[in-house]
Amino acid sequence: MKRLLLVFGLLFSANAYSQNYLTEYNDTKAIIKPQVPIKAYPFNLQDVKLLESPFLTAMKADAAYLLKIDADRLLSSFRRHAGLQEKGKIYGGWESDGLAGHTLGHYLSALSMHYASTKDEAFLKKINYIVNELYECQKARKTGYVGAIPNEDKVWEEVAKGNIKTGGFDLNGAWAPWYTVHKIMAGLQDAFLYANNTKALQINQGIANWAENTIKGLDDAQIQKMLICEYGGMSEVMANTYAFTGDKKYLDLSYKFYDKRVLDTLANGKDQLAGKHSNTQIPKIIASARRYELTNNPKDLKIATFFYNAITKDHTYANGGNSNYEYLNAPGKLNDYLTDNTTETCNTYNMLKLTRHLFALNPEASYMDYYEKALYNHILASQNHNNGMTCYFVPLRMGGKKEFSDEFNTFTCCVGSGMENHVKYNESIYFRGSNGDLFVNLYIPSILNWKEKGVTIKQETQLPASDLVTFTVNTAKPTKFTFRFRYPHWSKNFLVKINGKVEKDIVKSANGYVIISGTWKKNDKIELIIPSNLYTEAIPDNPNRRAVFYGPTLLAGVLGEKEPDPLKGVPVFVSSTNNANDWIKTTDKSKLHFVTNNLAKPNEVQLVPFNQVDNSYYSVYWDVFTPESWTVQQKIYEAAKLAEQNLLAQTMDMFRPGEMQPERDHKLIGEKMQTGEEHLKKWRIAGVDGHLSFEMKVDENLTNSLMLMYWGMDNRDRRFDILVDGTQIASEDLNKFKESKFYNISYAIPAELTKGKKMVTIKLQPKPRNSAGPFYEARTIKN
Numbered sequence: 001m002k003r004l005l006l007v008f009g010l011l012f013s014a015n016a017y018s019q020n021y022l023t024e025y026n027d028t029k030a031i032i033k034p035q036v037p038i039k040a041y042p043f044n045l046q047d048v049k050l051l052e053s054p055f056l057t058a059m060k061a062d063a064a065y066l067l068k069i070d071a072d073r074l075l076s077s078f079r080r081h082a083g084l085q086e087k088g089k090i091y092g093g094w095e096s097d098g099l100a101g102h103t104l105g106h107y108l109s110a111l112s113m114h115y116a117s118t119k120d121e122a123f124l125k126k127i128n129y130i131v132n133e134l135y136e137c138q139k140a141r142k143t144g145y146v147g148a149i150p151n152e153d154k155v156w157e158e159v160a161k162g163n164i165k166t167g168g169f170d171l172n173g174a175w176a177p178w179y180t181v182h183k184i185m186a187g188l189q190d191a192f193l194y195a196n197n198t199k200a201l202q203i204n205q206g207i208a209n210w211a212e213n214t215i216k217g218l219d220d221a222q223i224q225k226m227l228i229c230e231y232g233g234m235s236e237v238m239a240n241t242y243a244f245t246g247d248k249k250y251l252d253l254s255y256k257f258y259d260k261r262v263l264d265t266l267a268n269g270k271d272q273l274a275g276k277h278s279n280t281q282i283p284k285i286i287a288s289a290r291r292y293e294l295t296n297n298p299k300d301l302k303i304a305t306f307f308y309n310a311i312t313k314d315h316t317y318a319n320g321g322n323s324n325y326e327y328l329n330a331p332g333k334l335n336d337y338l339t340d341n342t343t344e345t346c347n348t349y350n351m352l353k354l355t356r357h358l359f360a361l362n363p364e365a366s367y368m369d370y371y372e373k374a375l376y377n378h379i380l381a382s383q384n385h386n387n388g389m390t391c392y393f394v395p396l397r398m399g400g401k402k403e404f405s406d407e408f409n410t411f412t413c414c415v416g417s418g419m420e421n422h423v424k425y426n427e428s429i430y431f432r433g434s435n436g437d438l439f440v441n442l443y444i445p446s447i448l449n450w451k452e453k454g455v456t457i458k459q460e461t462q463l464p465a466s467d468l469v470t471f472t473v474n475t476a477k478p479t480k481f482t483f484r485f486r487y488p489h490w491s492k493n494f495l496v497k498i499n500g501k502v503e504k505d506i507v508k509s510a511n512g513y514v515i516i517s518g519t520w521k522k523n524d525k526i527e528l529i530i531p532s533n534l535y536t537e538a539i540p541d542n543p544n545r546r547a548v549f550y551g552p553t554l555l556a557g558v559l560g561e562k563e564p565d566p567l568k569g570v571p572v573f574v575s576s577t578n579n580a581n582d583w584i585k586t587t588d589k590s591k592l593h594f595v596t597n598n599l600a601k602p603n604e605v606q607l608v609p610f611n612q613v614d615n616s617y618y619s620v621y622w623d624v625f626t627p628e629s630w631t632v633q634q635k636i637y638e639a640a641k642l643a644e645q646n647l648l649a650q651t652m653d654m655f656r657p658g659e660m661q662p663e664r665d666h667k668l669i670g671e672k673m674q675t676g677e678e679h680l681k682k683w684r685i686a687g688v689d690g691h692l693s694f695e696m697k698v699d700e701n702l703t704n705s706l707m708l709m710y711w712g713m714d715n716r717d718r719r720f721d722i723l724v725d726g727t728q729i730a731s732e733d734l735n736k737f738k739e740s741k742f743y744n745i746s747y748a749i750p751a752e753l754t755k756g757k758k759m760v761t762i763k764l765q766p767k768p769r770n771s772a773g774p775f776y777e778a779r780t781i782k783n
Helices: 054-068 076-081 102-118 121-141 152-160 177-195 198-215 220-226 234-245 248-256 260-267 278-295 298-314 345-361 365-382 413-421 627-650 660-665
Strands: 040-042 048-050 430-433 438-440 446-450 455-461 468-475 479-486 495-498 513-520 525-529 534-539 542-550 553-560 572-574 584-588 593-596 606-609 617-619 621-625 651-655 669-678 681-697 704-711 719-724 727-733 742-749 759-766 772-775 777-782
Touching: 040 345, 048 054, 054 102, 054 121, 054 365, 054 413, 076 121, 102 121, 102 177, 102 413, 121 177, 121 198, 152 177, 152 198, 177 198, 177 234, 198 234, 198 248, 234 248, 234 278, 248 278, 260 278, 260 298, 278 298, 278 345, 298 345, 345 365, 345 413, 365 413, 365 479, 365 553, 430 446, 495 513, 572 627, 621 627, 627 651, 627 777, 651 681, 681 704, 681 777, 704 719, 704 772, 727 742, 742 777, 759 772
Parallel strands: 438 479, 572 621
Antiparallel strands: 040 430, 048 446, 430 438, 446 455, 455 468, 468 525, 479 513, 495 525, 534 542, 542 553, 542 621, 553 606, 553 617, 584 593, 593 606, 651 777, 669 681, 681 759, 681 772, 704 742, 704 777, 719 727, 719 759
């Protein structure tokens, strides 16, 4: 087979390397060699085959979905913008809503990685077709650029002139255009690495040259202003283009995409991430890790390590994910941020990439402890394993439910990264040390074909349903090497047997791996007994709000397919002990099914692996009380009930929207109205350029107020005026209400508006380009 030059220790070949772009050897033909010691390298994807497990189930579901997607529909706008005839109708979702093109990049990456693992020709055919189509688009445009963003030519022309306008997610009216450019370049790079498509590298370099030409006339202030808008991993793909070509101008371009506001702060060891959009930042940090590998710039390493430690220590939930409504909170402040919009999946997709870079530089078990938590409990939990559909957010609201994408009308960022997530579970199970050792990082059933050693190793396990992990060596001749088995943080014991004989003097290294050296022969067996136990993990800022784990697996309490009452429907745990093994008993160990043991109030709870929950409501966090504190808490509940009774006594009129008779009784009218039901209550909203109004009783002799009920969530573009009989009494912006709960907000009604009246008309009038509502309830209150 013809061999081409690759870089940074990579050889361009049909071999499939993981996304760190690292391999074991520094070949003399490599264009750019590592400038720092790489202590552990991932295996080629083709060398690690998954065996039957939930991970293989997820991979198969993802692969089936990838084959359903019509490449011509993803290419539609690329061709049209290049002046070519479209071959398919553009898909829905974000593809039709301003971010067209990003999905194609993710899709190309996912196809390439799955081809690398399986050598399935159906995937190679799709890869080559897409690359050829993009090549035709690039030729037709003659600038090197290929894209599908609405009004992109005008946008890039303005950017090149230094006319920069941005509000954070828009650049000169386009939705994060550099973000989409990055996804396309990343997909092309993966097609090159995993599928040996050299034309993909050529297109990638053409886009990189176009990017250089676009920003070459900008001064530093203009570039920094431009970088206020989310730009994805542009700095990373430029660093990789430098590695692929050896041309330093691409490394210089990588540093052009350097956001000083964020990265210099991290370099100085300061966590000022509160209020920042999480997934805007993580790709910048991956680029720092990558540049450190290529340049030995210590500032880049400090940025990467400080950020990683800050996120995993102070911003991470029990499932390994981070962010609420996509944004980070103050360090260690998560208790009040359990909503339907926690843990954006793209964040963890990128955090796992960053973890792999840092592990390669410093192979510590703690990195893989985090990796395991996030992989098992966020990535695997983000997919419906029946059909391959994925979650944008993985909700951690107590009593929440996952919302999965559909096949052809969503295409959010997390659908794109989700395409990749589930075809690469084999990428980090094993790493090879620079000294020839074998790191076993994850206990996932698989077969490793270690070609350089002439060895295959079969890992069989049902961990944590069983404590046993068996490795069987197959080799034509005795081969000497050292196993390094990760000692998981969640296990208190670690027993090793070699060919049935217990090893009495096992050594746990300082980096958290158990070291077993030997000369290995055919059919040698190593058995690990790694007991799992039940244990809890408290949310950082509330020791009495806890998640329950069994081994590496986060457990969810299944609360049924009907939403529990958001105020009273999620059980609490009451116990005089802190030992989770006393709280919970096993009902089916093979399926990891459990039930609380005289613990939960008001009802006992069934617990199952969070990564197996699909259509049920659930909770993974539980409020835990001692019998004494529960007595106090019951008094708090009683006080809340009394407050409800007092509110009812003060209520003159109550209107529940969305129900036929109450809407007729209150003479609801409006334009562009919608209704729906969530959290056991119906709601109404008036859309852009619409309005709604209804009548409410008042008392002409008392002071009155209007109380509207809202649900806290990501309510952008929900600004509206509240009028009583045509007079404005308040303006509201629902986006300030973020917690997943109902908010009862009161608005005083001036006495002159109710004088001599028994009834008034309430009107909700949206601000321009906004909606009014949704509201779930309206009351008039006598004060």
